[in-house]
Each structure stands twice: as structure tokens, then as C-alpha cells.
Amino acid sequence: MNEQHGKDAAILQELRDISNRHSPYYNNSSNNNQLSGNRSTASSEKENSVECRDQVVNNKTLSLDTTDDKDDNTNTFLTHTNENRDLNQYWYSKKTIDTLCNAIREGLSLVDGGSRVAFLSTPSLFFSLSPKERQQCVLFDVSCSKLIVVLYLPKLLTYNDYLLFTLSYIS
Amino acid sequence: MINTIPSEFDKSWETCSEYQFYDYNDPTNIKEKYHGVFDLVVIDPPFISKSVWEQYATTAKLLMKKNHAEYGTTTPTHVIATTVDENKDLMADLFGCKQVSFRPSIPHLVYQYSVYTNFSSSVLANDNPELEE
Numbered sequence: 001m002n003e004q005h006g007k008d009a010a011i012l013q014e015l016r017d018i019s020n021r022h023s024p025y026y027n028n029s030s031n032n033n034q035l036s037g038n039r040s041t042a043s044s045e046k047e048n049s050v051e052c053r054d055q056v057v058n059n060k061t062l063s064l065d066t067t068d069d070k071d072d073n074t075n076t077f078l079t080h081t082n083e084n085r086d087l088n089q090y091w092y093s094k095k096t097i098d099t100l101c102n103a104i105r106e107g108l109s110l111v112d113g114g115s116r117v118a119f120l121s122t123p124s125l126f127f128s129l130s131p132k133e134r135q136q137c138v139l140f141d142v143s144c145s146k147l148i149v150v151l152y153l154p155k156l157l158t159y160n161d162y163l164l165f166t167l168s169y170i171s
Numbered sequence: 172m173i174n175t176i177p178s179e180f181d182k183s184w185e186t187c188s189e190y191q192f193y194d195y196n197d198p199t200n201i202k203e204k205y206h207g208v209f210d211l212v213v214i215d216p217p218f219i220s221k222s223v224w225e226q227y228a229t230t231a232k233l234l235m236k237k238n239h240a241e242y243g244t245t246t247p248t249h250v251i252a253t254t255v256d257e258n259k260d261l262m263a264d265l266f267g268c269k270q271v272s273f274r275p276s277i278p279h280l281v282y283q284y285s286v287y288t289n290f291s292s293s294v295l296a297n298d299n300p301e302l303e304e
Contacts, residue, residue, distance in 0.1 A: 083279060087217065088217040088218065089217070090277050090278075090279050090280040091277070091278075091279075092275050092276065092277055093275075093276040093277070093278055093301060095276065095299075095301055096275045096276045096277070096299065096301065099273060099294060099295070099299070100213075100251070100253075100275065100286070102294045103251060103273075103286075103288070103292050103294040103295050104211060104213060104251065106292055106293065106294045107211045107249040107251060107288070107290055107292065108210055108211050108249075110249065110290055111210040111211065111248070111249060113210075114210035114211065114249075115210060116208055116209045116210050116211070117209060117210065117211045117212070117213060118205070118209040118211070118212045118213070118231070118234045119213050120193070120212060120213065120214040120215070120216070120227055120230060120231065120234075121193075121195075121214065121215050121216055121217060121227075122213045122214065122215045125213055137189075138189045138190070138191055138205060138209075139189070139190045139191065140191050140192075140193035140201070140230070140234075141190070141191075141192075141193050142192060142193055142194045142195075
């Protein structure tokens with residue numbers, strides 16, 4: 001088993017290295033193959049920073065993303081997700097997010113039996129709702145891959161899927 | 172430690188909601204199970220052009236509850252949209268949305284956006300104190 005663990009760890013490390021080399025965040029150039037072209041113009045999704053993606057392989061920090069931050073002045077989404085200019089990403093402020101989320105709650109309350117919200121290219125709002133509130137919600141957006149890795153991978157994918165997924169993302 | 176990640180976090184995601192890949196260049200490519208089931212749609216496209224908004228409107232219409240897919244101020248499927256002031260008429264045409272007093276703070280964006288809704292929102296009825304200088 002140890003041998004298998006070591007092998008997997010090595011593969012993951014290699015993937016991280018490859019991913020980092022391809023990351024726009026590691027060189028400030030905007031000539032990034034991944035982010036130029038049709039996909040970039042189609043996207044308003046947030047992209048997680050390299051640091052954030054690294055959390056995928058660091059389960060201590062990953063757990064932060066799964067907690068419900070209802071407490072204070074921080075917003076998990078904002079603190080963990082950088083804007084990406086190539087993708088035309090601009091986040092609302094924390095207070096604006098709070099207000100818009102309350103407007104969503106209000107809008108739902110005005111619909112008889114209303115519970116389901118579709119978030120079209122609005123990840124900052126989607127991820128600022130509590131996990132319970134998100135239960136019947138769906139986020140529709142493009143290039144959310146890094147986000148999925150951080151927030152959804154454990155639920156949606158097996159380990160092998162994760163490796164394939166990561167490979168397809170960086171290629 | 173690395174190898175424990177997938178199983179380690181399964182429990183946290185039992186209440187996981189969903190993410191769906193979406194590209195506005197293919198606006199009707201939405202899984203059938205999502206057609207006509209939503210009570211509220213929130214929209215903030217990456218671009219402010221009419222053509223992009225029309226694509227998003229096509230998708231929104233698919234997602235809205237079937238009986239109320241025709242847009243209008245009385246539609247029970249509610250819409251919250253954010254875009255520039257110049258799109259005021261477009262928001263009315265596409266969604267029956269009106270501009271509200273609350274305007275969003277988007278710290279790094281050079282233009283000022285407004286919020287549009289097709290329902291009367293008391294939450295959004297006041298100016299945003301963040302924008303007062």
C-alpha cells in the first residue's frame with residue numbers, strides 16, 4: 001500500500017508541476033493557450049488561483065472551503081478566488097454579495113413554493129450561499145474546472161477521474 | 172495524505188449542490204432535467220453586448236418554469252440581472268426587468284453596473300452605501 005501511495009503522490013506532484021508551468025498566474029503574460037481563444041471569451045467563471053488549486057492536494061486547507069462561513073466579514077469565495085482578467089472576471093464586493101444574496105432570498109420567498117435558483121455566470125453569489133441553501137441551486141458557467149477541483153472533486157469524482165480531469169484541464 | 176483526499180472529503184459534500192458546464196455560444200445545451208424547473212434566475216454575463224445577453228436570455232427562458240416562460244412583469248419566475256445602465260431597455264425587452272435603486276459595488280470594474288429585477292424587491296430598494304463617496 002505504501003508503494004501505491006508513493007506512486008500516487010509522485011503522479012500528483014508531477015501534475016502539479018505541469019499545471020503550474022501552464023498556469024497564467026506563474027507568468028504575467030496573457031498569451032496563455034488555455035485562456036485565449038473561444039473559451040476565454042465565453043467565460044465569466046471565476047478561476048481559482050494556483051494557491052487555491054494547490055489546496056486540492058493539501059487537505060488541511062481544502063477543508064476551509066467546505067465550511068459554512070456565516071460568521072464574520074470574510075467571504076470564502078472572495079478570499080480563495082482571484083479574478084481573472086482574461087476571462088473578464090470581476091467580483092462584487094463582499095457587502096454587495098450579501099445584499100444580492102438577500103435579494104435572491106427575497107425573490108424566492110415571493111414565489112409560491114420557490115426554492116430553485118439558476119445561477120448563470122454568477123459564481124460569487126452561488127458560493128456565498130450556505131451549503132444548505134445551495135442544495136437546490138445550480139451554477140451554470142464555463143471554465144469552472146479549477147473551482148470544481150477545489151470545491152466539488154471529492155463528491156463528484158473518483159481519484160482516477162481526478163487524475164484524468166486534471167490532465168484534461170491542463171492540456 | 173494526498174491519497175486520502177477523495178474519501179476524506181466525501182462526507183462534507185453530501186449536501187453538495189450542482190455545477191453545470193455552460194457556454195453561452197451554445198445556449199440551448201442544457202440538460203433536460205433543468206428545463207423549466209427554476210423559480211429564480213440570476214444572470215451576470217461576462218460581456219454587456221446585446222448578442223451575448225440574447226444568448227443568456229435564451230438559456231434563462233429554458234430554465235424558467237415552463238408555465239411562465241413568457242417574459243413579462245408578472246412572470247412568477249424571478250430574474251435578477253446586473254449590467255450597465257445602457258442596457259436598461261434590453262433588460263426590459265428580454266426579461267421584463269426594471270432597474271432598482273441598489274447598484275452593485277464591483278471594486279475592480281471600471282464601469283458602474285446596475286441591478287435589474289422583474290419583481291419588486293425591498294432589499295434592493297435603497298441606494299448602496301458602498302458607492303457613496
